[in-house]
Amino acid sequence: MMMTQQALWQHVNRVLVAKCISELQYEECLVPEGGADCWTLNLASGARYRFFAWQSLWGQLRLNAESLMRNGKPVDSAAQFFIDAQGELGMDDIVLANLLEECAQTLQGDLQSWWLRQSVSARQMAQMDVDVMQPYLDGHPKAVLNKGRLGWGADELARYAPEYNQPLRLRWVAVARPHCVVGLEQDSDLDGVIKSAMSAAEYQSLRSRVDCLNGEWILLPVHPWQWQHKIRIHFQAWIARGELVDLGEAGCRYLPLQSIRTLANLDFPQAPNVKLPLTILNTSCYRGIPGHYIAVGARLSAWLDERCRTDPLLYDRGTLVLREPVGITCAHPDYRQVQGAPYRYQEMLGVIWRDSVQKNLHGDERAMLMAGFLQQDNQGDAVVKHVIAESGLPPRQWLRKLFDVVVVPLYHLMCQYGVGLVAHGQNLTLITENGVPKRLAIKDLQGDLRLVDQPFAELQLLPQDVRATLTRLPPEYLIHDLQTGHFVTVLRYLSALLQEQNLLSETAFYATLALSIAEYQRAYPQLHERFRLFDLLTPNIKKVCINRVRFIEGYADRAQRPLPILGTDISNPLRSAVRQEQQEIA
Template sequence: MIWRCDNDLDIQQLLTAAMDPQEFTRFSQVWQENGLDHNWLPLPVHPWQWQQKIATDFIADFAEGRMVSLGEFGDQWLAQQSLRTLTNASRRGGLDIKLPLTIYNTSCYRGIPGRYIAAGPLASRWLQQVFATDATLVQSGAVILGEPAAGYVSHEGYAALARAPYRYQEMLGVIWRENPCRWLKPDESPVLMATLMECDENNQPLAGAYIDRSGLDAETWLTQLFRVVVVPLYHLLCRYGVALIAHGQNITLAMKEGVPQRVLLKDFQGDMRLVKEAFPEMDSLPQEVRDVTSRLSADYLIHDLQTGHFVTVLRFISPLMVRLGVPERRFYQLLAAVLSDYMNKHPQMSERFALFSLFRPQIIRVVLNPVKLTWPDQDGGSRMLPNYLENLQNPLWLVTQEYES
């Protein structure tokens, strides 16, 4: 088993944070009745995963005493939009847990790889230090949701096979993560950015309801949204060479009376990548994290922001804003203006802005769906890789050219 936990946290604290005293007493009794001691570690399992995978695929481990089933304990949990991340429904602000669900969703089977487990808490702690000391990030109010503990158990049989399907090697693990409520002010509420793509039963955009509540006009509201979300992501990329795949489920907005105040970011085990070039600002990143984190050249890393956020999030919000009086071209003009304002305030980073330019004429077009039908290694040891097709015209470049002309 691979296990990593912050120095100020232990397994007993994790347990007592997820069950009341009576339940913890019952758990302790069952623990002792099974002859378990400090050399063993309890690991939560999703009910579906237990029924469909663990109880059968790990049957030899249970039969030979390497694993013990303790039963059900603790608080009630509510699945988030991402399915396998669960929020404690019994007590507000408790740690979330991310669990494997071996189901095929979007681009892969949703397991937890052992590769990142030991480095995960170190990565989130380093990011929290960066966001607490960098003046631009501090001013933005952006928050990193820490991942203070993580565990992983491999399947001995599949681990011994050279090309065992990856889904069978990611069946049992857990990541504990801070809930957004831990960082919210009393007058703020958390909103997943993915919800801004939604409409109500009358086909009215949810974003419009927030704009109405805010008392701002749509353009001012959008400008504020771009400032609190896009600027921190771009600054992290340009100054530290760190890219986060900021799709709608990884971004939580702290809202106050309908106005986006700041962004809360999560998911750094596999959804964080580093620039291949040497950035001195990255020197303090623990080597253990660097050893397991993918590194890409700047021209490819920029697509984590362009595709990971502009294409998969903003592309679906911009048509909804047309209904609220903001044409799509104006939408991207506002985004370009926010980015230009940020860049003008940081002239010392001009070389980095050129390296990670968001205003080039074209951007990479990344596709997933066709690959699902043609990927030749569906049962192999690696995840499906996206295809990079012909480039697309960059809307930020287009609106900038129109503005200049």
């Protein structure tokens, strides 16, 4: 399918407006009217949007983007949509103008994504290595403006944004050790991660430059953009005093992954990934590295890894922790003294080294970011369809295997250990063998892992300082890491996609999920009390609205990351699916 530049521009705008109406209707900002498949959205501004759509089990409208009309003409501007809906979205003009900038940046990314995907089919994407596939992914499914990267211009996007598929080289600095907070699993890891990122000769050369300096030094990689725009300016005092030494660019080629700030080593895919602070606003917040968890991060990941190796269920299902053996942060000498300073100033310099999933693959195993299963190619063909076909399993059996290795281990971690992990599609990686779901890899433990606020005996093995550092939540909140983080943020899209691709009905999808959970619960009667604490079959689920936060909070600086807003409770699709299937069988 070739398109003119104008036709392509209209296409990406229309697709974005379709996503906006779908997500903002779900978040209850917009109330389209209609039924069957023909819908109308009348806005207070007088603009009228019409489209074809169907309503998913979550009550969300799934639009046919090509059918979208505004006042009788085909939709061609996402910016115009936001201007039209300003009243409903409750934005003042300051917020709206900022949002239009984020919208323009997102469209730029969407255009590039379309170009990149022109050269591949869903079938080809389904076969790609886990890191290589990431540039082809569409970004956060819930965030309507999911490629904001506020602070980056066209050249910087082309060099560093994942959809441009360009490797980069890291910059290296040595920082005087007293300035660093270091979290380690073992001392040798500190050198090991550096060696993994460059040739032996480059390592020797860097080392010899550091060894002739006085005192103890920590070697840190820095993202080239962060170096240019933040470090060499904001940390001038350390540079002037010789406490931060620039060692220049060196080492392997790294590919930006979906999170932009986590990069994979292209030359040695088994070497650790590196997560670096980038002081740009993307989706909900500035993407720095908070210092809060650094000291405990490595020991937390070691503890979780130990659980996965020794707990019979987690061992049996092969659940894998992508450990974070080294974490380092350096607080800025001035901003650290300003307690209420915006968080972006406190998180400029640091690194987290993380196991690569590739290191852990055996035989015919292949890994894919969970978000990959939601991806379609430019023709609308779905990646998941090809993975299911490869497995040779009927879709329902394939899904059952998926739930058994993804949802059950995550739920077990919560019930047995009181651990919740924000289980969205960018934090989970599925390992398949010949297309069959085999096991789950979990990552992003610093900040995205929380503990129950109750004194579970199982948590006693976790060192006291680690426990004290992590967020503790009551069970009814912790369960959202699964219900909101996974069911709403991943499964909501997967079930609708499978239905649209005529692979499986949504009812069958959630009935299968309920069966998988029920079978697990039957096998673990000793956890009966915990299942009541973490009840996945409650009639209603709280609705978390991530887009509305932006409309209300705007873009002004804040001391803390913004918190999401709650909408009206959702009726739990697991319950309704089970009931409906029972009726159909009866």
